[in-house]
Amino acid sequence: xxxxxxxxxxGATSGLGQRAAIALARRGAHxxxxxxxxxxxxxxxxxxxxxxxxxRVDFIFGNLALMQDVRRMxxxxxxxxxxxxxxxxxxGIHAFQQxxxxxxxxxxxxxxxxxxxxxxxxxxxxxxxxxxxxxVNVASEASRRHGALRIPNDLTDTTPFTARESxxxxxxxxxxxxxxxxxxxxxxxGTGVTTNALDPGFNVTGLGRELSFAAGLERVLRxxxxxxxERGAGIIVxxxxxxxxxxxxxxxxxxxxxxxxxxxxxxxxxxxxxELWDATAQLLAx
Numbered sequence: 001x002x003x004x005x006x007x008x009x010x011g012a013t014s015g016l017g018q019r020a021a022i023a024l025a026r027r028g029a030h031x032x033x034x035x036x037x038x039x040x041x042x043x044x045x046x047x048x049x050x051x052x053x054x055x056r057v058d059f060i061f062g063n064l065a066l067m068q069d070v071r072r073m074x075x076x077x078x079x080x081x082x083x084x085x086x087x088x089x090x091x092g093i094h095a096f097q098q099x100x101x102x103x104x105x106x107x108x109x110x111x112x113x114x115x116x117x118x119x120x121x122x123x124x125x126x127x128x129x130x131x132x133x134x135x136v137n138v139a140s141e142a143s144r145r146h147g148a149l150r151i152p153n154d155l156t157d158t159t160p161f162t163a164r165e166s167x168x169x170x171x172x173x174x175x176x177x178x179x180x181x182x183x184x185x186x187x188x189x190g191t192g193v194t195t196n197a198l199d200p201g202f203n204v205t206g207l208g209r210e211l212s213f214a215a216g217l218e219r220v221l222r223x224x225x226x227x228x229x230e231r232g233a234g235i236i237v238x239x240x241x242x243x244x245x246x247x248x249x250x251x252x253x254x255x256x257x258x259x260x261x262x263x264x265x266x267x268x269x270x271x272x273x274x275e276l277w278d279a280t281a282q283l284l285a286x
Contacts, residue, residue: 004028004029004030004056005028005029005030005085005086006029006030006032006081006083006084006085006086006130007024007029007030007031007032007084007085007086007087007088007240008032008033008034008077008084008086008087008088008123009021009024009031009032009033009034009088009090010033010034010064010088010089010090010091010115010116010119011034011064011090011091011092012031012033012034012035012044012090013033013035013037013040013041013043013044014040014044016090016138016200016232016233016236017033017088017090017091018044018047019230019232019233020088020090020233020236020237020240021033021044021048021057022047022048022051022052023233023234023237024086024237024240024241025048025051025052025055025057026051026052026055027237027241028055029055029086030056030058031048031055031056031057031058032058032059032060032077032081032084033057033058033059033060034059034060034061034062034064034073034091035059035060035061036061036062036063036064038061041059041061044057045057045059058080060073060076060077061073064091064110064111064115064119065101065105065107065110065111065115066101066102066103066110067103067105067110067114067115067118067284068103070115070118070119070122071118071122073119073122074118074119074121074122074123075122077122077123077126078122078123078125078126081126082126082129083126083127083129083130083133084123084126084127084129084130084133085130085132085133085134086133086134086136086240086241087119087120087123087127087133087134087135087136088136088138088236088240089115089116089119089120089135089136089137089138089177090138090236091111091115091116092111092112092138092173092174093107093108093111093112094108094166094170095107095108095166095169095170096163096166097160097161097162097163097166098158098159098160098161100158104156104158105155105156105158106156106157106158106169108166108169108170108173109154109155109156109157109169109173109176112170112173112174112176112177113155113173113176113177113180113280114155114280114283114284116137116177116180117180117280117284118284120135120184120195127193128191128192128193130192130193131192132192132193132246133192133193133194134193134194134195134196134239134240134245134246135181135184135193135194135195135196136195136196136197136198136236136239136240137177137178137180137181137195137196137197137198138177138197138198138200138236139174139175139177139178139181139197139198139199139252140170140171140174140199140200141199141201141254141261142167142170142171142174143171143172143174143175143177143178143263143264143267144171144264145167145168145171146168146171146172146174146175146264147168147171147172149172149175149266149272151272151275151276151279152279152280152282152283154172154176155279155280155283156283175263175264175267176276177197178197178252178263178267179263179267179272179273179276180273180276180277180280181195181196181197181250181251181252182250182263182267182268182270182273183270183273183274183276183277184250184277185249185250186250186270187277188249189249194245194246194247194248194249195249195250196239196245196248196249196250196251196252196253197251197252197253198235198236198239198252198253198254198255199235199252199253199254199255199261200231200232200233200235200236200255201231201232201235201254201255201256231255232255234255235253235254235255235258238258239253239258245258
């Protein structure tokens with residue numbers, strides 16, 4: 001078994017996740033990265049070999065939009081490693097139109113919320129086996145624009161939406177990540193496993209998937225020094241490794257100095273967090 005902290009990261013073949021992976025590899029982490037595209041995984045492996053020579057890097061392949069793949073990847077990690085010291089649920093999308101997965105879920109809900117919820121559950125025994133593990137969930141201050149919550153309907157709502165309306169749907173998924181973090185922290189109390197959420201701030205690397213003009217806009221923003229992804233990666237790494245957060249759990253922290261943030265109402269309500277958890281568990285048990 002590896003003596004280095006086994007660190008699982010979703011969405012690590014680009015953007016914040018990739019930068020966090022580099023930083024953690026330099027700190028001696030044994031990286032286990034999820035990927036859907038083998039070419040991007042190979043490029044990330046080469047990048048890590050260059051920027052963090054000697055780092056151990058493994059890839060687990062699957063589509064985080066599909067719960068059957070999430071379960072399979074979780075089982076594969078459990079069978080291969082036995083423990084997980086750090087789990088970083090980073091993968092996410094902002095879709096500008098409704099897409100429905102092969103399993104019938106709204107894609108943005110599936111990737112941004114259902115996937116990290118189920119992945120964390122699948123790795124529960126591995127986190128406990130580590131003795132002192134951390135779960136880090138990448139949320140967003142976009143959660144403050146979420147519209148009226150409708151639990152459990154929001155989890156399965158496949159109603160079409162426009163690009164303008166997409167922000168409310170995205171905000172809802174990110175508020176769910178914060179709520180999930182709060183409830184998970186209560187369920188893990190006394191186990192040695194902590195969990196926290198964060199806002200990575202605005203990052204130019206998140207623009208490319210849906211917008212045709214994103215590549216040009218990203219170049220302009222980089223030239224203007226706006227949306228530096230290193231800041232977002234920095235708060236991820238800090239929550240994952242800083243001893244100051246070793247006993248902190250259930251928090252939501254800003255990219256600006258890791259200061260605590262109060263979730264948008266009603267996201268901090270423990271009763272509503274528990275309701276969301278139960279609805280999610282029931283939905284994914286089918």
